Amino acid sequence: MKSTELLITIFLFAGIWASHAAAEPSGPGNFTSDQFSKSGICSNCHGSSFGEWSGSMHSNADSDFFYQAMLQEYGRAAEAQGLPPEFCSRCHTPIGMVSAEIPPLDGSHLSEVSKEGVQCDFCHSVAESEGIGNAPYVLEPGDVKWGNRADAVSPSHGIEAHEFYNESGYCGMCHNINHPVNNLTLAATYTEWEESPYAEEGVTCQACHMTPGIVGFEENPGKAASTGPKREHVYTHYFVGANAFVTDVMGEGRHEKRAIEYLQHAAELKVTAPDSAEPGDNVEVEVGVTNTGAGHKIPTGVTEDREMWLELTVEDSEGRELYHSGALDSEGKIDSGATVYHTIFADSEGKPTAKAWEAESILSDNRISPKESVVEKYSFIMPENASNPISTKAVLHYRSAAQEHIDELFGKGAYNVPVIDMAAYPEEKKSSTPGFGIIGAGIALFLGSTLRRLKR
């Protein structure tokens, strides 16, 4: 009995060890870059996928000037503090990393295929993953391309089907980032999704980011390959999120436009405010923000850089400003009293830092979870000379980085970070005109409030 148990234990242990050893993540020098095909080769038969991917932040993951500026800063810190020099490249130029073309971090040894960032043959050579975060992919480049379609046949390459390509965990390889030394969570889009109702409902990253539906799966009939059969659905490769800054500067207009559309499908505002007040009254305004469309927190990703904030303006009947929060000053800085949703990292001395590699703890994180609402409260004293009725306007803004940070990196005047309006109250005019019922209700409300004022 005892010896059988021992044998089983040995077998189990050996099994675990063997499977573990077989799934070591690919690392520096495991491959050469000529083992991977340039994306232009795939475009011969996969023209649509290529056209969609081309210009995406995946295709620009290495050439992105914002990333490059931060990478060079990381390079100097890595040298001084003994941090792994290839860390950023695992996700931003995975072929450059596994072919040991990086370091040097100036990219002078990178081949053309490595400069394509997160590209076709890299993504379709992932045979397995060791888990979530910090890019634990196991690559098997060569004739076989991995995908999710069991019945696909190609004249030019082998195909292996792997359910994993249809799961969020595939994206989770790179969309969760931990500090390379102290393991602090730096970005956790996958975890935010995993803990959300979307995970329970089976709405994956692919459903929102690889189909025409922004807030869920939508069919895209067509062909996956020009020489292949017609399919009821073909996954798209735009991989659009929220980047309307770098896409704009790099001339990727299609992806910039789509990013704005994504941002405008993510949130809703609800405002509770009085329409009149007496001089000296304490006027209270509540703004509710709901994450209605994103399968993760808003904002998500590198949220030490991203900024989402509320601008609230209250005016009297003559257009005089009674209250204003969330305005930008002449330098493009958000006023210090505003509600800003983002993450603030602290360095070893507890001071705020925007450099993820200096982060040792999280000072604050007030982002909004999927399908959750938060309510912000504002108040002011009604001035003597103000005239009723008063009107309230709220806007939820987003930008990819603080103007200050971009000025610091590239010099003042180099780039103007665009501000995108995600949602507004009252809602901006829609193209369709409201029916009589709504206009009627509006008049009734207006009359109602006039009557209330007359009664005082």
Ligand code: HEC
């Ligand atoms: C000569 C034409 C041709 C070229 C070149 C080509 N493919 Fe394909 N590929 C096909 C055809 C045909 C299919 C099958 C499509 C179908 O059944 O709908 C296919 C299927 C695939 C699939 C499977 C899709 C799935 O869901 O399982 C993947 C992944 C793929 N190709 C990746 C690539 C990559 C990456 C490259 C470039 C390195 C490439 N292909 C180059 C013709 C080609």
Ligand code: HEC
């Ligand atoms: C090899 C790592 C890697 C994998 C795997 C990966 N990504 Fe990314 N992804 C990146 C990097 C790096 C960026 C940021 C590039 C940049 O901005 O410089 C990015 C950016 C994005 C963006 C943001 C674009 C924008 O407009 O803001 C979206 C959306 C996205 N990825 C979706 C996905 C989805 C969906 C999957 C899974 C099917 C996936 N990614 C798999 C590395 C990866």
Ligand code: HEC
């Ligand atoms: C970030 C990784 C990533 C990149 C980059 C990428 N793909 Fe894909 N691709 C995927 C995933 C994941 C799927 C499967 C989606 C699913 O089934 O949910 C897929 C699906 C496909 C399919 C099958 C589509 C279908 O529905 O039948 C083809 C063909 C394909 N990719 C080709 C390409 C080509 C060509 C490129 C480069 C232009 C490319 N891919 C770039 C991850 C990627």
Ligand code: HEC
């Ligand atoms: C229900 C739809 C939905 C699902 C599911 C979803 N996303 Fe998103 N995603 C969005 C929308 C809408 C936006 C734009 C608003 C925002 O920035 O969050 C977005 C934005 C993004 C961004 C850009 C964030 C930024 O500010 O730079 C990334 C990266 C991203 N998604 C990756 C993912 C990954 C990875 C998954 C799966 C773990 C995923 N998304 C699941 C809808 C979705």
Ligand code: HEC
């Ligand atoms: C585990 C994968 C991973 C690693 C490692 C990684 N990144 Fe990223 N990086 C991403 C993803 C995914 C995004 C996109 C998230 C989003 O849209 O907010 C991103 C976005 C960025 C952006 C924003 C780019 C833009 O266009 O707005 C910068 C800058 C950046 N990374 C710098 C770095 C630096 C510097 C390092 C190394 C210290 C690094 N990254 C390491 C995955 C990674």
